[in-house]
Amino acid sequence: MKSKIYLYLFLFTALICLYLLVSGNKMQNQLGERNVKLEEKVEQLEDSLQKMQMRLMDMQYFALENNDDALAYYDHLNLENPTRYIEDKLLETNERKGNNPLVPYEGMEGDFKINKIKVLNHRWIVADFSDGKYWGDLIIRYELKDDLGVDFELVDHLLYTRSQ
Known part of the structure; x- marks a missing residue:
């Protein structure tokens, strides 16, 4: 009986570890996707900032x-x-x-x-x-x-x- 309790305890612990591993992997993938999206937005903002700076320089040419x-x-x-x-x-x-x-x-x-x-x-x-x-x-x-x-x-x- 005691060995069955240890077996169930071991299986329960293994399931918890498996759940934590899978959910941690999913979270890491989601954070990676978010990071990629944020990097793309940063690149877009840098491009638009550069365009605005060029436009400002053009506007200030005759000043x-x-x-x-x-x-x-x-x-x-x-x-x-x-x-x-x-x-x-x-x-x-x-x-x-x-x-x-x-x-x-x-x-x-x-x-x-x-x-x-x-x-x-x-x-x-x-x-x-x-x-x-x-x-x-x-x-x-x-x-x-x-x-x-x-x-x-x-x-x-x-x-x-x-x-x-």
């Missing part, structure tokens, strides 16, 4: 802060951030009552004001203007003088028409 030759024109002025200074001076033209003097249109729903500005180099700016309903774009030539004054001259403009 004063990335153009050393254009920035060389302002070395003698000791400006910390010439782009920000020029943008601020252009936005100051919005402070006048009525339409911005650089916008050659009369506001239809309000006054036309400059919203967004992109300083391309040491001579040109692209700007967006709007009155809240209608909008357009400007190309502006500017000159930053030694006394830190800025002269703006409208080169071209575009007012978008609304299609009904």
Whole structure:
């Protein structure tokens, strides 16, 4: 009788070990599959990050802060951030009552004001203007003088028409 108890105990222990071995194997396989999936996602994210970085570099190609030759024109002025200074001076033209003097249109729903500005180099700016309903774009030539004054001259403009 005692030997049968040991035999049953041994079989029961062997079944538990077999169960633990099989379930551990399954868990290991599942974790391996998860790991492979996560590695694939990481690779996809790295690829998309690289694409976004390339896109950002393309977008920043025409920017004063990335153009050393254009920035060389302002070395003698000791400006910390010439782009920000020029943008601020252009936005100051919005402070006048009525339409911005650089916008050659009369506001239809309000006054036309400059919203967004992109300083391309040491001579040109692209700007967006709007009155809240209608909008357009400007190309502006500017000159930053030694006394830190800025002269703006409208080169071209575009007012978008609304299609009904």
